[in-house]
Amino acid sequence: MFSTLNLDLRPGNGLGIFEIGTSLWAVIESLRQRQHAFPQVQVKFDPDSSVTTPIILHLRPHIDLLFSGRYQRLHTICLRKLRDPHPPVTLRYKEGVVSSPEEVLRRVGVSRTFGPTYQGDDLRYPGVHFSFEDDSALEGGKKNSLDDRTQEVKRVLISQKLPDGAERDALDEVVGCAAMNGQIVQALVQIHVGVTLKLHQTSKPLVIRIGETTAQDLTLDLGAPLRVYYKEDDRMGIHSGSETSPDTRMPETEYFYNYFQYGIDFLLSPSHVVKKMLLHTNIPGSPLFQRYNRCPWEIAGEPEDDEDETPPSRPFYDRFEQISRFMGHSEPPQPMVLNRTDDQDGLTLPSPTTRLYAYDGIILEVTEASHVACVTLF
Template identity: 30%
Template sequence: MAQRLDLPIVPGKGLGWFKLGMSLWDTIRHLRDQVALIPVVDFKYSEEDPFAADIILKLKSNGIELRFEPYSQRLKLIIVDDFQRVRLTYKGDEVSSSKAVPTGELINKLFGPAFPGEFDSSTTQYTLLYPGLSLVFPIPEHLMLTYQVSADVPIEFPDGGTPFATHMYIYFGESWVKASLPSLPGPTLHGGRMGGNRGEVDRVIAQINHGVVIHFVGGTQSQKCPILFLVTTPQDLIADLGPPGSIYYKEDDKLEIHSDNNKDSYQTQQEDDGIMGKMDDIGYERSSHTPQASQQPNDYFYNYFNLGIDVLFDGSSHRCKKIVLHTNIPGHFDFQW
């Protein structure tokens, strides 16, 4: 069994570092850095239509499931389905651990009186409702009738038995079934004028032969960051977006993507887009190497993985000459690059 994660519960907000609204890209990146604590992650999505159902990350060894809205790829629901595999706390008090189990009595003591719950006779489960938090308790068959006709919270069964929670849901919205995404946070100052690593993108508008305009969430209206051909410099980009995740120097010029001499292979186009790199134990990552001094100035990419944007600069003028936008569709060759 993997070491227990130690996570505080924040109803309607998140569970430890799992924050409602966080991106799938950031989540997977963090999971890759936590292999010792989170050794097994199942990734589930609809192969027929990636936008038809939630994207799911199942942390099998930790008893946690994360569900992401498929279009925005942002976390909308956190599920704990095995309390024995995780240590949970609420305002410093243990909810589940090697010494504590989430009984009805403990939940009532820590979280206070709940709203009237819901009993599902088809699954014989009672769902205890708090704002942004739901807990599920299985009800013995011989007590089904009691909870079908009563709104009593199962703090203790009439026969003296103790109910134990089997599932916990953390969400934003009316209920976990109707979970919605919280508002995106506005940009902060560290990392760049638009927030850099912490800024959240509202939308990106591509303008042919001109460039792109990134709209960041901020207050009542979005803030714009233009990236313009033959105008934007690396200094401009760093000032607006912060430093790139990596810098990739091209070794030769294959940028004429519509010319006859650039149809050799799919790999050639990947090199043009600045996304061919070395394989390590957790997947691909773009390589970063500097050109030799004897060569002519090489073009180079600034790779912003978290934004899905690569910007190519001319090696001589150091002005933007190409922009690559990535959609991060599950199952695609470029997913999570």
């Protein structure tokens, strides 16, 4: 016996627990906590351009969630198969039930609830529209008559409302909204300096400097980290020029502040000062996908003069070759190969290896598709 899936419809804003503008990372984290309600989830994306193309979460059998390509924000919600009883769906609008196992949502019911609208194959209102064609009709099946008041609604689509009433394109980015408050909209990287974070609905940017910003500063500006991890993995130490032997080395007391919700890790020294930063791109299909939210980083170049407030930069969605040339390197350095699945038994990915390209003050972790999965500043 399936329990009923109760969903409230909020045109232009959301459906049930899903809010337009929420990040992909936050939605999947929420689904992990509700596996009893959404036991089957599929992630669909284009493996050839997964950094910039939309991503779909399919929650069988009723809900499809479309996320924008670059900033991974919930763009469109599609509710379908309203009559499928596995599980049954009850759809509410304001204080009333518009669809349930006992009440079929039809054209006449939509008109009574939402009022008149322009003529067309679907009934369209700001932030929501109702379609009378199921998936088979979209593939070339027979269309229903517009004069049939008893037409059954097959799909409900919720998207952002635009001020001018224009239609949202599936490839558009989500316009700033309440769900994005406090989220990073830009992380401007300055090599040898640190990163400047611009947050949605926050006027003053946060400047985090290597060698200056403290653990207390991070907590005051960003809140408590979701996890504190004490550094134990010292495998990269073999590449260091230090002559210190393992027997005489002081005990390791460095630790990480993990801000998964921002897509950033900070390595802090024993004196509690930021020593290193890692900014994650959250690329679907990569080993670190969904561990971190996407951090929209940009690597800043040198300003033209002292009055240049907008120096050139290269964003996370550029290819590695473009970023390397931008940093002044016609040929990239010799990379090291990293396979993040080596420590994870049972995890199999089509492209599990990445390459680490080390420059002065920055390391780029690059996928086989030439996307930068992570930026490390030190």
